[in-house]
Amino acid sequence: MKVEEAGRSGCPINLTLEVLGDRWSLILIRDIMFGNRRHFRELLSLSDEGIASNILADRLKRLMERGLLTRRDDPTHKQKAIYSLAEPAIQLVPLLAHMAAWGRRHMPVTEELSIRAELLEDGGPPMWEAFMDELRHLHLDAPKPARSVFQELRQAYEAVLAKKAVAAGAAR
Amino acid sequence: MKVEEAGRSGCPINLTLEVLGDRWSLILIRDIMFGNRRHFRELLSLSDEGIASNILADRLKRLMERGLLTRRDDPTHKQKAIYSLAEPAIQLVPLLAHMAAWGRRHMPVTEELSIRAELLEDGGPPMWEAFMDELRHLHLDAPKPARSVFQELRQAYEAVLAKKAVAAGAAR
DNA sequence: GCTTACTGATTGCGATTAGCAACCAGAGTG
DNA sequence: CACTCTGGTTGCTAATCGCAATCAGTAAGC
Numbered sequence: 001m002k003v004e005e006a007g008r009s010g011c012p013i014n015l016t017l018e019v020l021g022d023r024w025s026l027i028l029i030r031d032i033m034f035g036n037r038r039h040f041r042e043l044l045s046l047s048d049e050g051i052a053s054n055i056l057a058d059r060l061k062r063l064m065e066r067g068l069l070t071r072r073d074d075p076t077h078k079q080k081a082i083y084s085l086a087e088p089a090i091q092l093v094p095l096l097a098h099m100a101a102w103g104r105r106h107m108p109v110t111e112e113l114s115i116r117a118e119l120l121e122d123g124g125p126p127m128w129e130a131f132m133d134e135l136r137h138l139h140l141d142a143p144k145p146a147r148s149v150f151q152e153l154r155q156a157y158e159a160v161l162a163k164k165a166v167a168a169g170a171a172r
Numbered sequence: 173m174k175v176e177e178a179g180r181s182g183c184p185i186n187l188t189l190e191v192l193g194d195r196w197s198l199i200l201i202r203d204i205m206f207g208n209r210r211h212f213r214e215l216l217s218l219s220d221e222g223i224a225s226n227i228l229a230d231r232l233k234r235l236m237e238r239g240l241l242t243r244r245d246d247p248t249h250k251q252k253a254i255y256s257l258a259e260p261a262i263q264l265v266p267l268l269a270h271m272a273a274w275g276r277r278h279m280p281v282t283e284e285l286s287i288r289a290e291l292l293e294d295g296g297p298p299m300w301e302a303f304m305d306e307l308r309h310l311h312l313d314a315p316k317p318a319r320s321v322f323q324e325l326r327q328a329y330e331a332v333l334a335k336k337a338v339a340a341g342a343a344r
Numbered sequence: 345g346c347t348t349a350c351t352g353a354t355t356g357c358g359a360t361t362a363g364c365a366a367c368c369a370g371a372g373t374g
Numbered sequence: 375c376a377c378t379c380t381g382g383t384t385g386c387t388a389a390t391c392g393c394a395a396t397c398a399g400t401a402a403g404c
Contacts, residue, residue, distance in 0.1 A: 039352085040351075040352045040353070041351070041352075044352095053352085053353070053354085054354070054355085056352095056353090056354085057352075057353055057354075060352095070368075075349095077350090077351065078351090079350090079351045079352065079353095080350095080352075081351085081352065157355085170370060
């Protein structure tokens with residue numbers, strides 16, 4: 001039982017790490033943000049990294065307590081919940097873009113999983129802002145913006161998959 | 173004994189998290205980077221967050237294995253080691269700047285510990301680049317750049333401390 | 345109305361990790 | 375010689391991780 005949780009220090013980097021400094025929180029936010037996974041089962045079974053259900057439940061709870069996620073009932077199913085990004089989580093877009101850019105440069109990433117990172121890096125802050133506006137539409141009740149970064153990312157991802165399929169076919 | 177460590181997925185965000193996704197690695201890099209702490213004891217006893225010596229030893233080893241830090245002997249003391257940032261770690265500057273900016277906006281930070289974050293945020297990419305050049309001088313063998321972001325940050329930090337001391341004196 | 349599948353979780357349990365405290369040997373200092 | 379400082383290591387306990395099994399409530403098919 002946690003008695004208090006005042007944090008180890010008032011340093012902004014430390015405090016950010018106390019919220020996001022584990023191996024799953026940002027993975028979850030990534031999946032909700034870029035994969036638009038809004039239900040428990042989607043996050044559980046579509047997870048590339050294979051999160052366990054108890055860890056998922058725990059992280060969702062923690063992220064809600066810290067104000068990064070919100071949860072509401074799904075009207076189509078009385079037991080279904082919809083998880084949404086709160087504004088602080090939406091503002092992680094630049095951070096995630098930088099993280100992805102760093103990983104792409106220094107880690108053995110796969111092409112299809114890093115094409116979106118490349119796009120986001122090239123797009124820079126204007127693209128991030130557009131994406132954040134779109135997320136505010138999808139997760140908060142903001143109006144729908146003209147540009148859909150979400151669609152741009154998806155199309156680029158599918159183009160790579162298609163290209164790889166062609167290459168695999170030619171090699172046969 | 174770890175048999176293999178191929179990673180959970182080839183996603184750049186995931187791979188970055190596998191290296192930096194814990195509560196101490198980035199704290200260490202922050203202290204080496206912004207505090208210029210280069211020895212084990214400095215990192216151990218000047219740590220605001222109070223890292224334990226075994227955790228420190230483990231993280232230093234891990235970060236060296238992953239290519240983020242290097243270690244060399246200190247010529248002034250045969251038992252002393254000097255830890256330096258490698259290029260991949262230096263390239264974390266923008267990431268840390270964004271992390272600090274996010275923390276400053278969404279977490280209960282203290283003024284004196286966030287003034288440097290504010291400066292780095294306002295300075296933007298040009299300041300980050302200048303800082304990275306300076307780090308390459310301090311940690312690799314690059315030439316000394318004209319601008320010293322390090323000094324700018326330190327002066328701002330000390331100015332806040334001085335201001336707080338005056339305020340405390342006036343309140344007495 | 346009965347079965348079957350799916351919903352967001354919870355529980356049990358072994359393995360790993362975190363973190364505190366004590367300790368260590370080698371090196372320099374007075 | 376005694377003392378301090380160096381980068382660590384060891385032992386121990388508590389917390390956390392992560393897999394598998396399980397759960398009760400809901401909806402849909404028949």
